[in-house]
Amino acid sequence: MKMLINVPETVVADALRGLAAAHPELTVDVENRVIVRRDAPVAGKVGLVSGGGSGHEPLHGGFVGPGMLSAACPGEVFTSPVPDQMLRAAAAVDSGAGVLFIVKNYTGDVLNFDMAAELAEDEGIQVAKVLVNDDVAVTDSLYTAGRRGTGATLFVEKIAGAAADEGMPLERVAAIARQVNENSRSFGVALSACSTPAKGSPTFDLPPGELELGIGIHGEPGRERRAMMTSGEIAEAAVEAVVEDLRPRNPVLVLVNGMGATPLLELYGFNAEVHRVLAARGVPVARVLVGNYVTSLDMAGASLTICQADEDMLRLWDAPVKTPGLRWGM
Amino acid sequence: MKMLINVPETVVADALRGLAAAHPELTVDVENRVIVRRDAPVAGKVGLVSGGGSGHEPLHGGFVGPGMLSAACPGEVFTSPVPDQMLRAAAAVDSGAGVLFIVKNYTGDVLNFDMAAELAEDEGIQVAKVLVNDDVAVTDSLYTAGRRGTGATLFVEKIAGAAADEGMPLERVAAIARQVNENSRSFGVALSACSTPAKGSPTFDLPPGELELGIGIHGEPGRERRAMMTSGEIAEAAVEAVVEDLRPRNPVLVLVNGMGATPLLELYGFNAEVHRVLAARGVPVARVLVGNYVTSLDMAGASLTICQADEDMLRLWDAPVKTPGLRWGM
Numbered sequence: 001m002k003m004l005i006n007v008p009e010t011v012v013a014d015a016l017r018g019l020a021a022a023h024p025e026l027t028v029d030v031e032n033r034v035i036v037r038r039d040a041p042v043a044g045k046v047g048l049v050s051g052g053g054s055g056h057e058p059l060h061g062g063f064v065g066p067g068m069l070s071a072a073c074p075g076e077v078f079t080s081p082v083p084d085q086m087l088r089a090a091a092a093v094d095s096g097a098g099v100l101f102i103v104k105n106y107t108g109d110v111l112n113f114d115m116a117a118e119l120a121e122d123e124g125i126q127v128a129k130v131l132v133n134d135d136v137a138v139t140d141s142l143y144t145a146g147r148r149g150t151g152a153t154l155f156v157e158k159i160a161g162a163a164a165d166e167g168m169p170l171e172r173v174a175a176i177a178r179q180v181n182e183n184s185r186s187f188g189v190a191l192s193a194c195s196t197p198a199k200g201s202p203t204f205d206l207p208p209g210e211l212e213l214g215i216g217i218h219g220e221p222g223r224e225r226r227a228m229m230t231s232g233e234i235a236e237a238a239v240e241a242v243v244e245d246l247r248p249r250n251p252v253l254v255l256v257n258g259m260g261a262t263p264l265l266e267l268y269g270f271n272a273e274v275h276r277v278l279a280a281r282g283v284p285v286a287r288v289l290v291g292n293y294v295t296s297l298d299m300a301g302a303s304l305t306i307c308q309a310d311e312d313m314l315r316l317w318d319a320p321v322k323t324p325g326l327r328w329g330m
Numbered sequence: 331m332k333m334l335i336n337v338p339e340t341v342v343a344d345a346l347r348g349l350a351a352a353h354p355e356l357t358v359d360v361e362n363r364v365i366v367r368r369d370a371p372v373a374g375k376v377g378l379v380s381g382g383g384s385g386h387e388p389l390h391g392g393f394v395g396p397g398m399l400s401a402a403c404p405g406e407v408f409t410s411p412v413p414d415q416m417l418r419a420a421a422a423v424d425s426g427a428g429v430l431f432i433v434k435n436y437t438g439d440v441l442n443f444d445m446a447a448e449l450a451e452d453e454g455i456q457v458a459k460v461l462v463n464d465d466v467a468v469t470d471s472l473y474t475a476g477r478r479g480t481g482a483t484l485f486v487e488k489i490a491g492a493a494a495d496e497g498m499p500l501e502r503v504a505a506i507a508r509q510v511n512e513n514s515r516s517f518g519v520a521l522s523a524c525s526t527p528a529k530g531s532p533t534f535d536l537p538p539g540e541l542e543l544g545i546g547i548h549g550e551p552g553r554e555r556r557a558m559m560t561s562g563e564i565a566e567a568a569v570e571a572v573v574e575d576l577r578p579r580n581p582v583l584v585l586v587n588g589m590g591a592t593p594l595l596e597l598y599g600f601n602a603e604v605h606r607v608l609a610a611r612g613v614p615v616a617r618v619l620v621g622n623y624v625t626s627l628d629m630a631g632a633s634l635t636i637c638q639a640d641e642d643m644l645r646l647w648d649a650p651v652k653t654p655g656l657r658w659g660m
Contacts (some may be wrong), residue, residue: 001543002521004596004632006560006603014561014599021605022586022598057594077595192331211332230336231344256352261591263627264387265407266334268348269341275351281655288352292622297593298630300332329658 043249112315137214387653434479467544
């Protein structure tokens with residue numbers, strides 16, 4: 001598999017140099033792998049720190065900025081960052097109001113953020129954590145005990161980021177982040193496998209004419225493999241999976257997310273089918289986002305995330321945000 | 331090649347339905363294939379209309395909104411829209427201040443926009459045109475007499491859109507659009523071919539271990555085919571191609587654009603190399619944009635566009651914009 005890289009060993013460092021060149025409003029520590037809002041710490045405001053394996057861009061580094069994350073820690077591709085990165089990030093963003101760690105539910109991330117929280121508290125930084133586990137496809141997987149964290153991470157980071165921006169205290173920001181996660185569900189499909197730079201070839205084998213339903217963001221297995229389906233059939237499967245599990249009564253935020261190699265033309269077409277199926281099931285839609293936000297390198301496919309939102313969550317969703325990957329109102 | 335679609339015949343209509351569902355701030359006429367700002371026509375302001383074959387999203391439909399295009403006309407995949415679409419768009423956005431057609435230099439687009447301009451003028455709409463032809467790779471191609479229009483289209487649409495928003499008259503908006511095009515150069519590379527829905531398989535054959543330098547946005551041939559290169563080597567080739575042709579003396583706007591299937595992780599790494607080479611050549615960078623903006627369906631690869639910008643152009647570039655694909659300041 002051909003890649004636009006120098007050598008696999010420098011892929012993450014090269015990307016961080018490029019992020020720094022494109023975004024002078026961020027402080028990018030390439031050596032220590034921490035991306036921080038240039039104006040951090042912001043007096044009186046809770047700091048938000050997330051991170052995880054690289055290869056899911058713009059998640060998380062592309063969501064650092066006013067109204068969203070205070071800092072992000074990128075690991076190697078599909079590999080958890082280490083506690084030292086998280087500790088540095090926490091120290092850089094803590095104004096004394098405390099720090100919220102937003103952790104996707106993968107074993108390595110959970111262990112390392114736990115350790116970083118202990119280290120940070122030893123240094124007098126107050127830390128709360130929220131675990132994101134929105135993927136309804138499987139309960140346990142290669143990488144996870146329990147459900148995986150995927151698209152809901154964007155909703156958690158945006159809404160909790162707005163709550164922090166409003167000056168809410170740590171326990172309130174953490175409670176809102178947990179509320180967003182509890183009200184979110186995701187389901188993904190893969191039309192092709194992705195290739196990591198280190199391996200240089202597809203991480204699994206998906207024959208022509210088949211797709212994988214319930215795929216994870218590292219290409220880990222899903223619920224089942226089937227003969228290729230239409231966009232409408234895939235929308236029916238994805239909407240059924242998330243709606244049956246969540247059973248929303250309020251209007252939902254919708255994220256139609258590309259896995260990396262699916263054209264935007266196709267994602268918009270898929271969004272039309274998702275809306276058709278949601279309407280048929282009587283689920284009202286409050287807001288919609290279509291694009292590549294939580295990706296899996298060059299995987300073809302898409303995921304659907306819905307988040308049942310009350311008035312407060314909608315207000316926080318609509319609040320201004322200014323990051324490389326998500327921006328409105330400023 | 332597997333695709334997230336229903337049937338090839340409805341790909342464009344499905345995408346328009348999905349765009350409408352995601353963006354209530356746009357008026358999307360699915361039947362007649364015209365996307366218009368909901369508040370058009372804007373009293374006293376010049377209207378901007380662009381369009382071209384689908385498959386390059388977010389170009390052009392994703393660039394409709396305040397501060398950029400007033401309307402866009404999507405054709406079938408890689409096929410020019412028809413004059414009737416352009417005429418409808420012009421009529422929808424003309425406030426009496428006239429309409430600027432922004433036309434990428436492909437034979438079909440040029441002919442159809444010419445015909446639409448005549449029809450519009452017959453209806454009393456004043457029309458000016460700007461031809462975008464920034465691609466330095468080849469002079470004539472399968473689709474073009476002269477140079478092809480690619481990444482500079484984004485710069486033209488953004489900067490001319492801001493000029494129209496400031497209330498400049500038609501001839502001034504057209505002059506600025508031409509100035510942007512004249513000061514822009516692009517060069518693209520493909521690591522893989524793209525597959526159109528109608529064909530269902532790659533549009534050309536690119537063997538493992540080779541890349542195509544100077545590729546067009548429809549996969550049409552470039553300058554040469556070579557053994558696979560590193561990101562740094564590709565940046566050297568791309569920067570040399572655009573800088574030797576433009577020989578900029580002012581700082582440049584930089585667009586590091588993904589062709590559709592290249593991970594953002596790789597695009598940021600490529601951006602780092604582009605900046606390294608520009609610095610070595612003494613070309614100062616004023617602004618940077620990294621992402622998938624002018625795509626070729628599921629092609630892997632990237633293009634580089636630079637635009638030499640004076641103070642006026644920079645001010646117009648920085649002005650607020652609110653579209654699905656490009657947004658800041660509002």
